[in-house]
Amino acid sequence: MKFLFLLLTLFVSLYADVYTQKLYETVLGSIFKERPIVVFATGDVKATLQNSKMFDVVGNCKNAVVAVIGNDTSLEQRCKNIPIFATTHRNYMRILNAFGAFYWRKGRPQIHFREGELKMFHLHLSHDLQRFIDE
Amino acid sequence: MNNNVFFKKSFYITYVTVIVLIVGAFYIFKIFDKTSSDIERLTLQSNIEYINNITNNLANLINKKTDMQLVNSLKISKVLRRSLEENLGMFRTKRYKYIYVVQKLPNTEKFCFLLDGAKKDKSGFLEIFQPFNIQEWLEVYKTKKPRYFKHRNIKSLWLTYLKPIVQHNKVVGIIAIDFSLNEYNYMHNTLDDLSFSIKIFMSLLLFVFIVVLIFVFIDKKRVYLLKKQAKEIQNFNITLQKKIDEEVIKNREKDKQILEQSRLAQMGEMIGMIAHQWRQPINAISAASITINMRAQMDTLDPKSTIELADKIGELTQHLSKTIDDFRNFFKDTKEKQDMTYDELVISTLDIVGVSVQNKNITIITDIQSDIVFCTYVNELKQVLLNLIKNAEDVLEEKKIKNAFIKIEAVENRLIVRDNGGGIPEDIIQKIFNPYFSTKTLNGTGLGLYMSKTIVENHCGGTISVTNDAEGAVFCVVLPST
Numbered sequence: 001m002k003f004l005f006l007l008l009t010l011f012v013s014l015y016a017d018v019y020t021q022k023l024y025e026t027v028l029g030s031i032f033k034e035r036p037i038v039v040f041a042t043g044d045v046k047a048t049l050q051n052s053k054m055f056d057v058v059g060n061c062k063n064a065v066v067a068v069i070g071n072d073t074s075l076e077q078r079c080k081n082i083p084i085f086a087t088t089h090r091n092y093m094r095i096l097n098a099f100g101a102f103y104w105r106k107g108r109p110q111i112h113f114r115e116g117e118l119k120m121f122h123l124h125l126s127h128d129l130q131r132f133i134d135e
Numbered sequence: 136m137n138n139n140v141f142f143k144k145s146f147y148i149t150y151v152t153v154i155v156l157i158v159g160a161f162y163i164f165k166i167f168d169k170t171s172s173d174i175e176r177l178t179l180q181s182n183i184e185y186i187n188n189i190t191n192n193l194a195n196l197i198n199k200k201t202d203m204q205l206v207n208s209l210k211i212s213k214v215l216r217r218s219l220e221e222n223l224g225m226f227r228t229k230r231y232k233y234i235y236v237v238q239k240l241p242n243t244e245k246f247c248f249l250l251d252g253a254k255k256d257k258s259g260f261l262e263i264f265q266p267f268n269i270q271e272w273l274e275v276y277k278t279k280k281p282r283y284f285k286h287r288n289i290k291s292l293w294l295t296y297l298k299p300i301v302q303h304n305k306v307v308g309i310i311a312i313d314f315s316l317n318e319y320n321y322m323h324n325t326l327d328d329l330s331f332s333i334k335i336f337m338s339l340l341l342f343v344f345i346v347v348l349i350f351v352f353i354d355k356k357r358v359y360l361l362k363k364q365a366k367e368i369q370n371f372n373i374t375l376q377k378k379i380d381e382e383v384i385k386n387r388e389k390d391k392q393i394l395e396q397s398r399l400a401q402m403g404e405m406i407g408m409i410a411h412q413w414r415q416p417i418n419a420i421s422a423a424s425i426t427i428n429m430r431a432q433m434d435t436l437d438p439k440s441t442i443e444l445a446d447k448i449g450e451l452t453q454h455l456s457k458t459i460d461d462f463r464n465f466f467k468d469t470k471e472k473q474d475m476t477y478d479e480l481v482i483s484t485l486d487i488v489g490v491s492v493q494n495k496n497i498t499i500i501t502d503i504q505s506d507i508v509f510c511t512y513v514n515e516l517k518q519v520l521l522n523l524i525k526n527a528e529d530v531l532e533e534k535k536i537k538n539a540f541i542k543i544e545a546v547e548n549r550l551i552v553r554d555n556g557g558g559i560p561e562d563i564i565q566k567i568f569n570p571y572f573s574t575k576t577l578n579g580t581g582l583g584l585y586m587s588k589t590i591v592e593n594h595c596g597g598t599i600s601v602t603n604d605a606e607g608a609v610f611c612v613v614l615p616s617t
């Protein structure tokens with residue numbers, strides 16, 4: 001019984017990671033058309049993206065088409081010229097060229113996009129994602 | 136039979152037990168099912184009641200502390216926000232993980248946070264919030280009534296309770312509590328597992344029942360077959376016994392016939408022997424009668440020699456009559472046992488057979504070293520000895536052995552008859568006591584030794600055996616010395 005429970009927990013936690021990864025793939029994959037998407041990532045997001053075949057994770061912003069910034073705040077300065085995707089609400093608010101964010105709130109996944117930044121970087125959202133644009 | 140009764144009893148006991156168990160198991164299962172759903176319902180209910188109370192109090196508190204419209208009051212006073220959030224946080228436990236207040240943004244279906252009871256991972260004031268099951272949340276705005284719904288986020292099962300904050304008959308916010316149903320879930324799973332186990336147990340019982348039934352069926356068949364077989368065997372035994380009895384009777388008659396046959400054959404030989412015995416005295420009588428006749432014609436018959444001759448004739452006729460008596464005695468069927476020594480046996484037998492043997496140039500040697508007195512069937516034993524002597528005589532005569540002899544010895548309770556006829560071939564020595572076994576093509580019946588064996592072993596309780604020595608066959612009769 002205990003074992004079963006453990007297995008369930010393990011499965012769910014594994015599933016959570018897979019969920020996050022899938023989400024990045026759908027969101028970023030629908031915005032950026034090139035494959036693989038060269039992405040600059042920091043923090044725990046790095047590992048998640050590295051697991052996916054869709055992304056090519058690089059160490060700096062120069063060659064990247066998009067930056068996914070985790071808890072880190074010091075790096076956004078170097079990545080002024082590329083669109084930034086935030087993974088916390090705090091960063092989404094602070095980083096001015098962040099065009100969108102994905103984070104968890106009260107156990108619920110939260111997806112946000114900013115119209116101005118999307119336009120600035122000439123990014124187009126698919127129809128499904130448009131309802132996540134903030135007013 | 137006893138076994139069968141026991142078996143039947145135990146069968147019924149098993150049968151009834153299994154049925155009772157199955158019915159019991161079904162009953163337990165039904166009760167269990169009802170109880171488990173009751174437990175689930177009641178646990179949920181009590182939790183909801185509790186949350187209902189909390190949220191009522193919280194809603195009252197918020198209403199009391201905000202005299203203007205909720206959002207505006209909060210916008211103005213950070214202090215108020217903090218104190219209310221502290222109040223919310225007081226109810227936060229492991230189970231009531233998230234307690235927060237949200238407001239619907241006007242003209243959209245989006246919400247924003249107003250208050251958050253969390254310490255870590257705290258949402259910002261007016262931060263946009265996208266809940267699941269958005270219809271449920273909108274419904275609260277419409278109905279102004281609390282609602283709850285279960286939902287499964289990726290990690291676990293949750294129940295979200297939504298309590299509207301109503302001011303001036305308008306919903307100004309929702310107090311939301313996310314209530315972890317993991318414990319409830321755990322219980323639910325446990326109950327599920329239990330019911331699963333019961334189901335397995337029941338199917339196992341059913342299986343056992345079926346196996347028992349099959350076993351019983353097979354066994355019944357087996358018992359039936361066994362009974363049938365036993366009956367057949369019994370019948371067979373009865374007929375077999377009948378057959379055996381019949382055969383035994385037949386055999387006895389056959390034995391009698393064989394003995395009779397053999398005796399007749401011996402009698403035939405006896406006549407030959409009598410002829411031998413008589414030849415010499417009859418010659419002597421004839422000679423005496425001729426002498427008398429001659430002397431009478433020549434007139435030399437004096438009274439003295441006449442008396443002498445007449446005496447001799449008398450003697451001779453007496454001898455003849457004695458011989459006849461001997462033969463008669465020989466064939467007399469004495470049914471009673473008589474006392475006898477080997478010495479007497481040998482002498483009386485040789486009286487009969489001796490002359491005819493010696494006439495064939497066969498020496499008879501006797502060496503009797505026994506004075507044991509046996510109480511046995513004397514005449515029959517005489518026939519045995521006669522047979523042995525006759526067989527020796529036959530082989531000696533047939534092979535024309537020079538210096539032929541028959542030696543009769545007796546040591547204690549053993550009587551041994553040996554000859555120098557060269558012995559019995561090894562390949563037939565096993566069969567010579569069988570009835571009708573004979574190597575003699577002309578006059579052999581093959582009954583002599585069979586009869587001898589019957590007499591010695593069955594009538595007199597002794598043994599008869601044969602071996603070969605350097606010169607010939609050695610027959611050995613052993614009688615029980617009483």
Ligand SMILES: Nc1ncnc2c1ncn2[C@@H]1O[C@H](COP(=O)(O)OP(=O)(O)OP(=O)(O)O)[C@@H](O)[C@H]1O
Pocket residue numbers: 400522526527529530554556557558559567568572573574575578579580581582583584585607608
């Ligand atoms: N002393 C002996 N030496 C060699 N062979 C013997 C001797 N005694 C018996 N046999 C063998 O055993 C056989 C069986 O003997 P048995 O007395 O039973 O029958 P038989 O002598 O052949 O016939 P019957 O006795 O009726 O004349 C004989 O045919 C003979 O071959």
Ligand SMILES: [Mg+2]
Pocket residue numbers: 522525526583584
């Ligand atoms: Mg014989």
